[in-house]
Amino acid sequence: MYINKAFELVKWTEGQTGMNPTVGCVIVKDDRIVGIGAHLTEGEAHAEVNAIHMAGTHAQGATLYCTLEPCSHHGKTPPCTEKIVAAGISKVVYAASDVTLSSGVSYMQSKGIEVEKVEDDAIAAFYAPFFTSKTSSLPYVTIKMATTIDGKTADDESISKWITNDKSRAHAHQVRYGMDAIMVGYNTYKKDTPTLDARLYKDKRIKKVIVTNGPFVLNTQDDNDYDRSRLIIVSAIDQHIDGITVIHVPRLSPEDILKALYNERIRNLLIEGGMQTIRTFIEAKCYNEIHHYIAPKLLGGTSKHQFLTTDTLSSMRDMTHFNLVSVNQFDDDVLLIYRKA
Numbered sequence: 457m458y459i460n461k462a463f464e465l466v467k468w469t470e471g472q473t474g475m476n477p478t479v480g481c482v483i484v485k486d487d488r489i490v491g492i493g494a495h496l497t498e499g500e501a502h503a504e505v506n507a508i509h510m511a512g513t514h515a516q517g518a519t520l521y522c523t524l525e526p527c528s529h530h531g532k533t534p535p536c537t538e539k540i541v542a543a544g545i546s547k548v549v550y551a552a553s554d555v556t557l558s559s560g561v562s563y564m565q566s567k568g569i570e571v572e573k574v575e576d577d578a579i580a581a582f583y584a585p586f587f588t589s590k591t592s593s594l595p596y597v598t599i600k601m602a603t604t605i606d607g608k609t610a611d612d613e614s615i616s617k618w619i620t621n622d623k624s625r626a627h628a629h630q631v632r633y634g635m636d637a638i639m640v641g642y643n644t645y646k647k648d649t650p651t652l653d654a655r656l657y658k659d660k661r662i663k664k665v666i667v668t669n670g671p672f673v674l675n676t677q678d679d680n681d682y683d684r685s686r687l688i689i690v691s692a693i694d695q696h697i698d699g700i701t702v703i704h705v706p707r708l709s710p711e712d713i714l715k716a717l718y719n720e721r722i723r724n725l726l727i728e729g730g731m732q733t734i735r736t737f738i739e740a741k742c743y744n745e746i747h748h749y750i751a752p753k754l755l756g757g758t759s760k761h762q763f764l765t766t767d768t769l770s771s772m773r774d775m776t777h778f779n780l781v782s783v784n785q786f787d788d789d790v791l792l793i794y795r796k797a
């Protein structure tokens with residue numbers, strides 16, 4: 457139960473720790489919370505250190521609950537395990553193992569601290585993108601699309617607002633909130649001038665990435681009211697645009713685009729379309745999850761704006777399989793979340 461309180465702190469501070477994971481920590485003594493802490497800013501104190509600071513002398517003999525295994529390495533700050541020992545904590549409970557760093561568990565145990573790992577599916581799922589990205593040095597890629605039941609993403613005039621209902625779109629904003637960047641193809645940018653923010657959460661931090669063969673020209677609407685520092689243009693041609701980050705990726709392959717975005721400190725990437733862009737990432741197998749919102753509507757027509765068309769039809773033998781992760785319902789809409797099998 458206290459581990460869930462530590463996870464609440466993670467949800468409050470999600471998205472503000474740059475390349476570091478968001479971590480929450482609660483210190484409990486005699487069934488009373490004596491310290492709480494979160495990692496608030498990259499380069500500054502870790503969650504455990506903030507919680508220990510708050511607990512003061514109450515940390516002596518207390519149990520520390522942390523969403524992530526306490527670190528044991530000298531990074532931008534000293535190891536939390538040393539602070540935990542020095543503070544006199546007698547038990548540490550954590551949920552997610554830090555697979556990218558050497559473990560501090562045996563060090564804490566050697567100092568007489570009881571250490572327990574609890575299994576928590578929600579916390580494990582929360583950290584999976586972080587560790588996947590850190591071990592691959594590529595962003596964790598979520599592809600999102602909103603379609604009718606016949607798989608259409610826009611009408612004949614390329615208008616797509618709106619296929620899904622308000623609740624689905626509010627959920628999509630919640631997903632956006634956890635992202636470092638949202639990417640669309642140039643056609644979607646030209647057609648929609650999407651804001652690609654999590655405005656329901658008053659979030660202005662997420663980068664907006666547009667992929668183009670170039671040259672890129674800013675839409676009038678963006679020219680007037682857009683914070684240019686949020687824009688990243690991934691372009692096949694070298695181009696300079698005042699106040700905007702333009703990354704030159706000559707071949708524009710999904711692999712090269714992802715490497716370039718990781719170098720821009722993007723760990724968690726949402727690709728929102730359009731379907732030409734999504735197709736190149738699906739065909740190159742450059743994604744980790746697919747979020748498919750389906751509205752109970754039909755648009756009909758041929759292959760135009762069909763969410764996925766490919767040159768060849770797979771055989772039963774070599775078709776792509778997915779694992780269904782979850783099914784969510786928003787009034788009449790559904791959201792299916794898949795991962796590669």
Ligand SMILES: NC(=O)C1=CN([C@@H]2O[C@H](COP(=O)(O)OP(=O)(O)OC[C@H]3O[C@@H](n4cnc5c(N)ncnc54)[C@H](OP(=O)(O)O)[C@@H]3O)[C@@H](O)[C@H]2O)C=CC1
Nearest residue numbers: 601602609614616641642643644668669729730731732733
């Ligand atoms: N329902 C939904 O979920 C969504 C619907 N939409 C709708 O989809 C429509 C637009 O989709 P669509 O026409 O498929 O286009 P896209 O938005 O996918 O844009 C395609 C263009 O992006 C550039 N591009 C993207 N990736 C690459 C790459 N890897 N290599 C080279 N160029 C790349 C190229 O532009 P260029 O060569 O010109 O530089 C390409 O022609 C709009 O009507 C929009 O409203 C969009 C998003 C989501």
Ligand SMILES: Nc1c(N[C@@H]2O[C@H](COP(=O)(O)O)[C@@H](O)[C@H]2O)[nH]c(=O)[nH]c1=O
Nearest residue numbers: 602616618619620628648650651652728
């Ligand atoms: N049409 C459609 C979506 N479309 C996506 O949302 C973008 C607009 O985002 P914004 O300008 O931030 O509100 C649009 O360009 C496309 O990427 N999303 C959905 O959840 N449901 C929908 O029916």
Ligand SMILES: [Zn+2]
Nearest residue numbers: 502526527536
């Ligand atoms: Zn630490």
